[in-house]
Amino acid sequence: MKRVLVVDDSIAVARQLEKIINESGDFTCIGHAKDGAQAIKMNHSEDPDIICMDMNMPGMDGLTALRSLSVLDKDVKVIMVTSLGGVGDKFAEALKLGAKNVVSKPFDAETVLKTLRAL
Amino acid sequence: MAVKFFGQFLIEKNLVTNEALLRAIDLQERTNLKLGEMAVAMGLITSRDIETAHSAQYSRDMKLGDLLVELGMLTSSQLDDVIKHQRATHIYIGEALIKVGALTPDQLEQYLADFKIDQAEYATEQMELPEWLNKNRALWEAMIDLTYKMITRIVGVQFRTSTFEEITSIAPGRLLAAMDISGDADARYMLAVSDKTSKTIAKAILREDDVESEPEEVIEDSVMEFVNIVCGNVVAKASQDGMLLEIAPPETIHPPDDGLPIPKGMRGLNFPIHLSDGDLMELIILAKV
Numbered sequence: 001m002k003r004v005l006v007v008d009d010s011i012a013v014a015r016q017l018e019k020i021i022n023e024s025g026d027f028t029c030i031g032h033a034k035d036g037a038q039a040i041k042m043n044h045s046e047d048p049d050i051i052c053m054d055m056n057m058p059g060m061d062g063l064t065a066l067r068s069l070s071v072l073d074k075d076v077k078v079i080m081v082t083s084l085g086g087v088g089d090k091f092a093e094a095l096k097l098g099a100k101n102v103v104s105k106p107f108d109a110e111t112v113l114k115t116l117r118a119l
Numbered sequence: 120m121a122v123k124f125f126g127q128f129l130i131e132k133n134l135v136t137n138e139a140l141l142r143a144i145d146l147q148e149r150t151n152l153k154l155g156e157m158a159v160a161m162g163l164i165t166s167r168d169i170e171t172a173h174s175a176q177y178s179r180d181m182k183l184g185d186l187l188v189e190l191g192m193l194t195s196s197q198l199d200d201v202i203k204h205q206r207a208t209h210i211y212i213g214e215a216l217i218k219v220g221a222l223t224p225d226q227l228e229q230y231l232a233d234f235k236i237d238q239a240e241y242a243t244e245q246m247e248l249p250e251w252l253n254k255n256r257a258l259w260e261a262m263i264d265l266t267y268k269m270i271t272r273i274v275g276v277q278f279r280t281s282t283f284e285e286i287t288s289i290a291p292g293r294l295l296a297a298m299d300i301s302g303d304a305d306a307r308y309m310l311a312v313s314d315k316t317s318k319t320i321a322k323a324i325l326r327e328d329d330v331e332s333e334p335e336e337v338i339e340d341s342v343m344e345f346v347n348i349v350c351g352n353v354v355a356k357a358s359q360d361g362m363l364l365e366i367a368p369p370e371t372i373h374p375p376d377d378g379l380p381i382p383k384g385m386r387g388l389n390f391p392i393h394l395s396d397g398d399l400m401e402l403i404i405l406a407k408v
Binding site: 082 | 121122123124125126127130131137140141144212269272273321324325326336337340341343344347348350351352354355356358363366367368
């Protein structure tokens with residue numbers, strides 16, 4: 001069972017993602033970080049296999065956290081889940097910083113799971 | 120499900136790899152020079168001139184090109200030449216993917232057609248707007264149209280709209296979920312919703328049949344997320360037209376009893392959305408003028 005950390009300032013999105021992940025049968029959500037800084041801390045303490053992270057968050061945003069994670073932990077696979085996925089520059093920056101993929105909001109369970117399974 | 124960037128569509132469909140797309144983006148970045156870089160490459164100004172103009176931009180709300188003319192670093196006709204040259208040498212992501220060998224011209228033609236079909240539901244419709252919003256018209260139209268489309272797609276309720284009106288303050292009694300948009304245009308996007316409508320939105324965002332026992336924080340958070348999704352897609356749509364915009368995290372506001380005045384330097388429009396359950400939702404756009 002692959003362990004997934006969800007990073008989003010929205011409790012609503014975190015709950016939605018947690019539900020999709022836990023009902024999949026092959027992934028389990030190990031927790032929820034509310035911003036980039038908490039994501040880095042939880043990546044260190046919980047050692048997830050995958051991180052699903054928002055871009056636009058108060059405090060440390062997702063791309064800044066991704067930049068740090070790409071240096072701190074080469075093994076964790078990061079997927080950005082964001083309403084800004086359709087912005088070419090943001091999409092490109094995420095891939096350059098090492099994100100494996102970018103899922104746009106609104107998302108459906110099928111797209112999220114297909115992206116997770118393709119890792 | 121959302122407004123997409125062509126490269127994102129290709130990755131999603133496994134038509135190109137991340138590596139190939141990054142090579143194409145790298146080629147685009149090396150070829151598509153920014154206005155200042157192009158003026159330097161054409162020998163019209165120096166890098167130092169750009170730095171001076173950028174510093175002046177902090178106190179002046181002007182585009183770099185116009186500022187370079189005002190500062191006497193470029194003439195108007197030189198600025199036109201730079202812009203023409205920029206357009207003539209610009210390469211799109213599809214062409215860049217051909218150049219790096221990731222797609223053939225036939226494949227590009229086919230995939231662009233598929234992409235157009237995929238994105239057809241997000242083609243923006245023309246909207247009636249006051250004249251003072253003629254600048255960046257496509258952005259305001261996207262804001263209104265994508266709000267309507269996301270209500271249908273995410274919330275799943277029927278509604279009808281009625282004519283907008285200009286407002287000088289926002290009425291109390293309803294929750295406001297707001298988001299600031301900045302960059303090539305400055306605006307504040309707001310959605311005014313009743314308790315009943317916030318719960319309808321929360322049900323859709325949380326994918327729950329019943330949200331009566333949910334804390335208010337979760338209900339408000341769901342409305343903010345809806346606004347976040349609309350604005351993110353608006354920014355994506357605007358980026359296809361070459362506009363660079365940023366969004367701040369969303370927030371909720373409970374207007375005071377005497378109403379919330381429109382901030383100085385902005386004008387406000389209210390677009391009523393009459394939901395089929397009899398409730399009224401309002402899209403409020405504040406634009407810097």
